[in-house]
Amino acid sequence: MVHEAQRKLVQKVAAAAAGLGAPPAKYVLREEDRPTDGVVATELEFPTADLRRLADPGDAEEASKLRSALRSWGLFAVSGHGIPGALLDDLLAASREFFYLPSDEKLRHSNVVKVGSGGERFQPEGYGVDRVDTDEQVLDWCDRLYLQVEPAGERRLQFLPARPPSLQALLHEFTARSGERVARPLLAAMGRALGFREGVFADRLGGERAATYARFTYYPPCPRRTSSTG
Template identity: 30%
Template sequence: MELCQPSDQVAKLIAGRRTVFQLADEGLPVIRLNRLHGSAEEREAFIAELRVTLHDHGFFYLVDHGVSKALVDEMVAATRKFFALPEEDKMEIAMISSARFRGYNRVGMELTGGQQDWREQVDFDREEEAPEIGPDSPAWMRTMGPNQWPSAMPELRDVVTRYQEEMTRVSLDLLRAIALALGQDEDFFDPMFSSGPRQHMKILRYPGLTQTASSQGVGAHKDGGLITILLQGLPGLRVQRHDGVWIPAPPVAGSFIVNTGELLEMATDGFVRADVHAADVPPEGTQRFSIPFFLGASHDGTVPVIELPEDLKRSARGVSTDPDNPMLREVGANHLKARLRSHPDVAQRHYPDLVRAKQA
């Protein structure tokens, strides 16, 4: 398999450094997060390699991240246990009951690109009190509030909350490194979290392929937030390179797969890639579990325009656009738009005013 190599233009940014741009056998770069806190030389080399990765890949394996194997194993075990519950116990927290798009969905209930995703899942986000909604409140405020938790598995709340906190720690650490790689102060992104980071997370089960199943585990898409950190079991994830070629991104022991989202692509005028990716349904007789965490900016904020250094600005490609799904700089409005598209049943029940307005 041909490996993705840094573009000549961006590779010049790390010329002269005695570092190796490491790629996994699967073709994605490997980033060692602990080098951010190493010697000055290690830190400088790390930032240079991250800069190349952000421009040319958008996806990479993250290792030496400091997340304990015990917590990872606990989260995986909890995921398996939840999906093994009887149907009625899972449906107790059905997403259709939540205007906040939190809770359980049966296989095929979420859409990507208008097509069914063949997976069952539970969505969580930042645990918080529901805000007071007035006549002039923006619609996205309705997505804020508490999660749904299953009474048949009370321990799920504790492990999910601890896992969210660890993923938030890693994400914010990585975001500080991204700021440095873009020629900014490391606290550049802090204002985007004025009311706290969004901590959207899913636990997913992809049942094995049968004659009645779609082969689309999740359809081709870009993630809409800042950073996604994925823990996956069996292979199934595919990533589309900038030349249109799809490559597999199978799990690597001890690592997470990280990808940058559309908010970073917008903020950098396309210098940072937000790559298209998809997941396939596993073979018949198997099942695939995965746990993505999506770090998002505060919903009451807007996406900044980063004034890149001149040498990086020349490599900015502009923001890719989808006329059927335009990106908005208002973070909360952008989040709500994506959720309404993905979950039309929730939209019909809890946002009939917005549905009618779109149809008018």
């Protein structure tokens, strides 16, 4: 059974709430669950791993930065990957074009699928909102397109949009370059940095059969009014 909120696309909710001055209550995190004033993300230095330097096994400084990021944050940004900026710009533009298509066109790739005689179920791939399970759940202020891109033979083409026409080719090129220039060398560098053999993480993920996913997320402007002082 699919929760009724599963069908509420945030892009439409935001358009309806634009004149209200605040998003609907279901999208607002409770005060007690929000970060405290002591945790200000802009004051923290987000770690970055430079793949050009990590390619050199003798670069102890960059390996130490990667090791620290893995042990503290558990995530990091990647620089020096060599993926052309023009490809990233084109892929971003194509994804934006998809989100501004008419709803009927986008819902051809919905993550709510029909099963049996009149039944429906949520499944991760496709276009829509993230999974909704309960009435008490705080909903995410975003729509997304989520796709398995590797292994190529396991792509579910019914969820891969045909419009805009450029999206499929751009995503294929980005996936191929990301595997070659980012995923494989980065996993090897992570193994070295943590004192394991280079292939330990790639092997655990399934090697060449590792599942890889792409997620495009659309965040509508928040209707909450902000105040300024001066």
